[in-house]
Amino acid sequence: MQQLPDRTGLAAILPPVVLEIGRLFEAAGHELSLVGGPVRDLFVGRVSPDLDFTTDASPDQTLAVVAGWADATWEVGRDFGTIALRKGEETIEVTTYRAEAYDPDSRKPVVAFGTSLKDDLYRRDFTMNAMALRLPSLELVDPYGGAADLEAGILRTPGTPASSFSDDPLRMMRAARFASQLKVGVAPEVRQAMADMAERITIISAERVRDELVKLINGADPRAGIDLLVDSGLAERVLPEVSALKLEVDEHHRHKDVYQHSLQVLEQAAELESGPDGPVPGPDFVLRFAALMHDVGKPATRRFEPSGAVSFRHHDVVGSKLVKKRMRELRFDNDTIKAVARLVELHMRFYGYGEAGWTDSAVRRYVTDAGPLLQRLHRLTRSDVTTRNRRKAERLAFAYDDLEQRIEEILAKEELESVRPDLDGQAIMAILGLRPGPLVGRAYKHLLELRLDNGPMGPEAAEAELRAWWADQPEAREAAAT
Template identity: 65%
Template sequence: MSNPTSAELDLQRRALSVLTELAPAAVELGEVFRGAGHELALVGGPVRDAFLGRASADLDFATSATPDETLALLAAWGDAHWDIGKEFGTIGAKRFAGRRGDADDVVVEVTTYRSDEYDPESRKPVVAFGRTLEGDLSRRDFTVNAMAVRLPDLVFVDPHDGLADLAAGVLRTPIAPERSFDDDPLRMMRAARFAAQLGFHVEHSTLEAATQMAQRIEIVSAERVRDELDKLLLSATPRDGLGVLVATGLADHVLPELPALRLEIDEHHRHKDVYEHTLTVLEQAIDLETGPDGAVPRPDRVLRLAALLHDIGKPATRRFEQGGGVSFHHHEMVGAKLTAKRLRALRYDKETVRAVSRLVELHLRFHGYGDGTWTDSAVRRYVTDAGPLLERLHRLTRADCTTRNRRKAKRLSDAYDDLEQRIERLRGEEELASIRPDLDGGQIMEILGLRPGPEVGQAYRFLMELRLDRGPVGADTARDELLRWWSERPTS
């Protein structure tokens, strides 16, 4: 580079340290390809991360070799290989730790020089293989990902000034953004994702193009959109990326419930709007995630989705009350249904849909605790209804307190502390994690002289309500209460 800035020099020093660690395996693979008459270069994320002082677990390479030629070379180089991405020119391989001095497993993916383009009516990219590294780099999403290191000589290639953009914290496309986003509309989602992951800002013309072309994201499959949204949400600062989605209008097509919140004034008038409140709740929920051995290890996708979606029922339930107030009665129930619908549309798995929508449904339950007058029965029901989601519900409920009134915030926090203490007390006295009636189905049938059928289920539910109301009562008391219920039940 000619006349590098101090920031760029600092990045180069970081990269040198990281690339030195990567070099043995990468250089060796470069020699393998050169020996067969092909070019090989380390590209994309690993190069970017090297300049940021981060070592990538997986290594991405670009090559002039065809997929079949790459497959043959990697089969000889590695201990395992796969060709699941061969249609797109990508072959993967792994060399296990200990072989040729590798301290850890080495995982590589090698892709033939290419450019991805979308047919206007297709949801899948059409692959066209290229001939040069520079051509390949020009078709990448952003300049910070369009840098490469030629192997085995470790020659840095940066035809689009990606290093300068990296030093400035800028996301810019290597070619005209309209052309780039037309070739692959998912790059617009990646702009939001990298804004969240890297803390970079999107360059003006790139942001403008995404705004003008936002509707084109609809040709991309829901699964690919979901994956980008996941990466954004699981980043360190998802608020920045969500801001890009909303500002460009992309959210109107992939998550319309989020921008809809900008129009809904929070009923407590403590926030600019429900949208800002939601982003604050998300940040506070992230702060409450735990380390790897904690109850909710960071990053937790279910908790973050629930925080993002917890108030999406408000637009449909807003009512203006006499005196100037605003209410959102039952927005948690409406929101739970909307959450399930949106997550299914994004092709999330059934367990994630169930868990997130359940948290949205339950997120207001604590507010009935208020003055701490819940009975033990109510506490048991709270724990039972939350089930395995209890620790996430704790965090979502605490995060949902965004009042600037310190006295009220402390009162709410103290109330929830009290609730958690009561849960722990009951947990010590009872098996709260798996509350069951004192009699099982077999005992019910024996006592009442029944065969399997609906009446057994009704009796079981009666005993479950008894257990929740009174705690463990023992088999004898449960038998007496069951017989009393059976004798008093209405018969047709």
């Protein structure tokens, strides 16, 4: 962590609107401070894209101060004391000093406006976020030791953790998110309070939990964040499939720790993300979450075979269904759900062809089934190798290198990414004299299967195959009989 720059340095790196709005409030006789994450980020050498301010002014007074200066204002957060505004390219939120608490049985906070900056900082989540810069003087206000805790890399709360988490249980998720994003540890009393109060997370809306989970997964150290969720018991409430990966180790130790394996796959997948101009720019939530969840079907499919081996047959299919269910409960959008679930379903596909070798037909099906997820599937499959046996790992890596090369060769030759049968639906109907309906779909699927097996055939050969297929269909025989 670096030292906070002096006033001249701060004035040079902060957006000009920070000092401008500070002078406006000072001239109107009100206090204003930059607060929370933007102040914390100055200590780690970056300027936050978010500009959050706190003030002794009421929402009405805030609107009066910025009238004629702000380009636009919004009052959607007015009941919580927040006025949002835009000045040039910057979006700003100004919130009246406040104290808030959650009713034990309610998801909505009870808001009471406060009167002092110190009291406002006391109600914030963690000490490193309970720092402020008074404006326009740029004086640092740090009554709870946030700078020291940031330097030490430790999460603490301004008051007691129990009080903080009772006020807003989502802060427990936020602790895990910061463990991932900022690579910080968690004070023992904070960790204990999370374990004691984990059930309180159930009063928080699924959407808010989801948003924190996404930030955690996309952080610099997602393994640390997930570990904290699992160890505290929060995962049992928000992501129970991951907690279930801690399979009870049998007395003969016949299978590896699926939980630790999944965390390693998550780490390795993140390492394989590309730069901003590459095929999978990081952080990529779809890839990372699929990596974490790829084996969640194993607990339900674990079987001890007579030979003494442990099997997890069809855990990919079962896991895909579990992922869909969990992500729907967390209110993810349909596209994200489908992408993650499909990767989980396909993550074992590579091993199905490992011994027999890859025919052109198998390569085509692999590419077609993956569709736009192919580059992510490449990375997930490679990440799923966590064996300590170097020879085995090298053999698998070589086999996948060969597969990727085969894919590139066939893609270049056949444009598999947009693979279609040699005859479309209109041509099928014209040749067979059919009207639109299920029969046309069956015929189309048959031609697609031939295309995948044999590669491009051309319209004439495809028509011959279509007519041969049609001759064997019961509908054709019924038509001929009449």
